[in-house]
Amino acid sequence: MENKNMSDIIEEHLKELLANEDIIEIKRAELANQFNCVPSQINYVINTRFTIPKGYRVESKRGGGGYIRIVKVKLIQYKTKLCEEIPEMISNGLTESEAFAILNELHDNDIITLRERHLLQAAFKLNGISRSSEERLLRSNMMIAIIERLTYKEREELR
Known part of the structure; x- marks a missing residue:
């Protein structure tokens, strides 16, 4: 039980x-x-x-x-808003578990592949960096850059 x-x-x-x-x-x-x-x-x-x-x-x-x-929120429904909304919400920092949750959502909604998710999770581990606000900010900036690139890629595909 x-x-x-x-x-x-x-x-x-x-x-x-x-x-x-x-x-x-x-x-x-x-x-x-x-x-x-x-x-x-x-x-x-x-x-x-x-x-x-x-x-x-x-x-x-x-x-x-x-x-x-x-x-x-279904990420696939508002991929064009990803660049606007999520970066603003995570701009103060992002924990490892929050980063992994975003990557899981991106994968579950077929925005990134399983291989991409695993590679990005490895990058977000940030082994060797102190567990500080700087680490959370670095992770946040990395996620914002990824999301901006994903939305840029989508806009290019629509042309």
């Missing part, structure tokens, strides 16, 4: 909802009540498991009529 923690259960529930819809809106307090947990647990799940690198965009509106909107 698989032993799942509450975060895994909440994530699974939200992903089931997203399997049927590209956009879901939830109320944090209602979801916390449904799973008998504190609202901060919902925040934790959303902030760590529904990120841009993992293929999700999260929007929220605070207040009594507030909501959290989770949008499943």
